[in-house]
Amino acid sequence: MHLQRPSMLPNELLETVCNCLDPHDLTVVARAAHHLYPPALRCLYRFLSLTDASAHSVVRTLANRPDIARHVRSFAVAGTPLCPQQLAKALVHMSALVALDLFVDEIEGSVLPISPNSHPQLQHFGASMAVDEHVGAFLHNAAFLHTLHLTSEFAPIASLDTSSFPRLTTLTASASAVAALVPGRPVETVFVTSGDFSEDMVHALAQSTARVAVLSVTTDSKPTLLLASLGQQLPQLVYLQINSTHNLAAPPTTLFHDIAEALALFPSLQSFELSGMCWPSQVDKHDEKRVWQSQPLQLDFEPSEEVDEFYFLW
Numbered sequence: 001m002h003l004q005r006p007s008m009l010p011n012e013l014l015e016t017v018c019n020c021l022d023p024h025d026l027t028v029v030a031r032a033a034h035h036l037y038p039p040a041l042r043c044l045y046r047f048l049s050l051t052d053a054s055a056h057s058v059v060r061t062l063a064n065r066p067d068i069a070r071h072v073r074s075f076a077v078a079g080t081p082l083c084p085q086q087l088a089k090a091l092v093h094m095s096a097l098v099a100l101d102l103f104v105d106e107i108e109g110s111v112l113p114i115s116p117n118s119h120p121q122l123q124h125f126g127a128s129m130a131v132d133e134h135v136g137a138f139l140h141n142a143a144f145l146h147t148l149h150l151t152s153e154f155a156p157i158a159s160l161d162t163s164s165f166p167r168l169t170t171l172t173a174s175a176s177a178v179a180a181l182v183p184g185r186p187v188e189t190v191f192v193t194s195g196d197f198s199e200d201m202v203h204a205l206a207q208s209t210a211r212v213a214v215l216s217v218t219t220d221s222k223p224t225l226l227l228a229s230l231g232q233q234l235p236q237l238v239y240l241q242i243n244s245t246h247n248l249a250a251p252p253t254t255l256f257h258d259i260a261e262a263l264a265l266f267p268s269l270q271s272f273e274l275s276g277m278c279w280p281s282q283v284d285k286h287d288e289k290r291v292w293q294s295q296p297l298q299l300d301f302e303p304s305e306e307v308d309e310f311y312f313l314w
Contacts, residue, residue, distance in 0.1 A: 042071045050077040059083070062090035069093030076101035076126075087111045092118065099124040103151070109135035116141050128152060131177075133159055140164040150177055151193065169210070175201060175217070183207035189214040196220045199229040206233040213268075216241040223274055224258045231265025240266070241273040260294035 045068055050058055055077050062069040063086040072094045082104055088111040091100075097119045102111075109129050113119070114137040122142045126149030129135065136159035139145065145165035154177035162184030169188050171181060175195030182190065187208045197217035205212050212234055219226055223244050230237065259279070263272055269290065272279040280293040 041068065045069075045071050047074045048072060048076065049074075051079055053080065055080045055082060059086050059090050062093060063087075066093040070095055072097060074099040076103075078103040080104065081106060084108070084111050088113070095119065097122055101126040101149070103128045108132075109138070112138040114138050114141065120144070123147065125149070126172075131155075131157065133157055136160045136164075143167070146170065148173070148181070150174070153177075153194075154180060156180055179204040182212075184209060186210035188212060190216070192217040194218070197226075199226055202226075202229045202233050211236045213238040215239070216243075218243040218245070220245050222246050224255075224262055227259065227262035227265070231262060235266055236268055237266050238268050239271045240269060242275070244275050257294045260292040263292040 045062075048058065059077075059082055062072065069090060070093060073096060075091075075094060075097060076099070078101070084107060087107065091097075091111060092113050095118065098121050100119070100122060101124075103126065105128070107129055109132050112135060114134065118138075119142065121144065123144055124147045125139065125142060125145060126147075127135070128151045130152045131150060131154055136157035139148075140159050140163075142165050144167055146167055147170040148165065148168060149172040152174075154174055160181070166185060168181070168185045171178060171187050171189070172191040172193060173181070175192050175197045178190055178192055178197070179201045181187075182204050185208060187205075188210050190205060190212055195218070197219045198221050205215070213236065215230075215234070215237055217226075219242060221244070223242055223246065226242065230240070259274070263269060263279070263281075267289070272281075272292070281290050283290050
């Protein structure tokens with residue numbers, strides 16, 4: 001059998017091999033031979049996740065080497081301060097970005113490029129910076145954005161109308177951002193990470209051009225009232241999580257019965273969690289409908305003095 005020398009192997013095969021190596025090994029390969037340098041370099045910088053002091057040198061390299069920056073597909077940085085000017089320059093050069101996460105203190109939206117074709121392939125964006133007009137202009141140009149993660153509070157921005165990121169399917173943000181950004185977009189998955197998601201915000205979710213199937217919220221509202229509103233306007237939910245700050249009465253109460261009755265409004269619901277408790281259910285063998293537990297669990301043994309007599313699972 002005649003074996004080809006590595007220098008004679010096609011670039012596609014070399015890159016496939018490099019894709020299987022960790023960053024340290026890629027660095028060794030890149031230095032081993034000049035013909036291995038290009039594929040190793042492309043793989044080394046393709047997916048970057050920076051959380052320590054090395055972020056400074058990496059960003060500096062990307063800012064000064066457009067030929068390297070253009071290979072980056074995913075760029076994530078968190079927890080380490082960076083030079084805004086160098087970061088802005090590096091982002092301009094990363095024209096092939098598919099995913100961008102910037103969870104860095106003291107970084108403002110001005111680091112983001114706002115030219116119409118700066119990141120034509122961007123599908124995911126996450127950031128801790130305040131959403132101002134500059135961020136709005138950047139997002140407006142992200143026509144293929146599918147997932148958006150914002151941790152700051154949100155105020156309506158003129159540059160963000162329903163023509164902005166028209167393909168958005170997953171949104172993780174504050175209650176105010178969710179209420180503003182879901183209507184008119186095909187959002188299917190929503191995670192509310194801050195703020196009070198109240199009954200009057202349910203209508204905003206119902207204005208998604210797709211069916212919201214996954215929902216996680218934090219609310220000050222009474223769970224049964226929120227469930228009733230969701231059941232009327234979003235009966236197609238499949239997964240639902242409610243983290244309630246509302247004071248729930250100690251058992252025995254009608255809580256189990258009331259919630260089970262409300263959950264019957266969701267024919268497609270597969271999983272429900274309330275304040276950390278996964279709500280028990282079973283599928284009826286006859287009609288295959290899910291039946292939600294309507295009373296507290298009954299245990300066979302006598303409670304000890306250290307155990308609450310109602311065995312309430314919170």
